[in-house]
Amino acid sequence: MTTETAEAIEIGDDGPASTGSRATRILGTVALLGVALLVLFGLILSPADENQGDSVRIMYVHVPSATLAYIGCFLTTIGSAVYLWRRSQWWDLVAYAGAEVAALFTSITLVTGMLWGRPTWGVFWVWDARLTSTAMLLLLLLGYLAVRHLDADRSVRSKRAAIVGLLLVPNVIIVRESVNWWRTLHQTATISLGDTKLDGLMLFSLFTGFVSLLLVFIWLMIHRFRLAWLEEQVEDEGLDLAIAERRAEGAVS
Amino acid sequence: MILAALTGTWPYVAAAWVIVLGGIGVYALVTVMRGRRLSRRVPPEKRRWS
Numbered sequence: 416m417t418t419e420t421a422e423a424i425e426i427g428d429d430g431p432a433s434t435g436s437r438a439t440r441i442l443g444t445v446a447l448l449g450v451a452l453l454v455l456f457g458l459i460l461s462p463a464d465e466n467q468g469d470s471v472r473i474m475y476v477h478v479p480s481a482t483l484a485y486i487g488c489f490l491t492t493i494g495s496a497v498y499l500w501r502r503s504q505w506w507d508l509v510a511y512a513g514a515e516v517a518a519l520f521t522s523i524t525l526v527t528g529m530l531w532g533r534p535t536w537g538v539f540w541v542w543d544a545r546l547t548s549t550a551m552l553l554l555l556l557l558g559y560l561a562v563r564h565l566d567a568d569r570s571v572r573s574k575r576a577a578i579v580g581l582l583l584v585p586n587v588i589i590v591r592e593s594v595n596w597w598r599t600l601h602q603t604a605t606i607s608l609g610d611t612k613l614d615g616l617m618l619f620s621l622f623t624g625f626v627s628l629l630l631v632f633i634w635l636m637i638h639r640f641r642l643a644w645l646e647e648q649v650e651d652e653g654l655d656l657a658i659a660e661r662r663a664e665g666a667v668s
Numbered sequence: 669m670i671l672a673a674l675t676g677t678w679p680y681v682a683a684a685w686v687i688v689l690g691g692i693g694v695y696a697l698v699t700v701m702r703g704r705r706l707s708r709r710v711p712p713e714k715r716r717w718s
Contacts, residue, residue, distance in 0.1 A: 434703030470677040645706035
């Protein structure tokens with residue numbers, strides 16, 4: 416590769432080479448403004464709860480994180496199903512990006528839940544149906560990601576990961592319904608259609624949490640998808656190089 | 669007031685928010701850095717977004 420070509424690849428037509436674009440830069444800026452608004456309302460302007468005190472402020476990040484983890488799992492299952500049906504690389508990468516971002520948000524949900532549980536229940540952890548099923552969901556996501564890193568042919572790896580990916584939505588249904596199916600220490604849904612237990616600034620803060628973290632989620636999904644795309648391109652390049660070297664060796668001998 | 673804040677539920681609240689914002693921030697940073705590194709090895713015509 417000549418120096419000029421290398422520079423052209425590095426700089427590109429729209430600035431430095433990266434997974435960013437004009438759209439993601441705008442989205443990222445709006446998401447950051449949303450997060451600033453969330454901090455303002457969640458930590459400063461919203462009042463303390465009369466029963467839970469200030470620990471209710473954890474809800475503004477815990478509940479949206481859990482919802483986004485479910486959305487990530489949903490995307491992974493859809494992507495996996497479409498990949499198995501049509502062998503679409505695009506959907507395979509959507510599934511991969513969804514699983515990694517869902518693993519991040521599931522981890523955040525578990526940790527913030529523990530930090531909310533300590534002042535509310537007196538313990539960080541109980542083997543309650545909601546907590547246990549969420550931990551199982553995280554293990555399943557980590558299993559999916561482990562399969563994606565198997566040292567195997569890409570199509571084999573994607574197929575195996577897709578089979579694991581299909582299990583995510585059924586697991587999410589178990590997590591979601593666990594508080595209704597079993598007697599648990601965890602409360603039932605904070606918000607449900609027609610029966611919202613919050614009002615005023617608390618509800619607005621939670622809404623801000625949903626919107627701002629959703630924007631962050633979309634931004635992360637786009638960047639992770641593009642990163643996965645680049646990983647496959649680089650893998651292909653390495654494979655082409657290895658084949659060319661083998662052929663050259665064969666020609667010499 | 670400060671003592672009450674330090675001994676009450678605020679440490680849990682602060683830890684939760686730091687973990688959420690810090691966790692997402694670190695993940696975003698790692699993803700962007702890896703993207704920049706790999707982008708240099710892929711020609712622009714294969715980076716459809718740029």
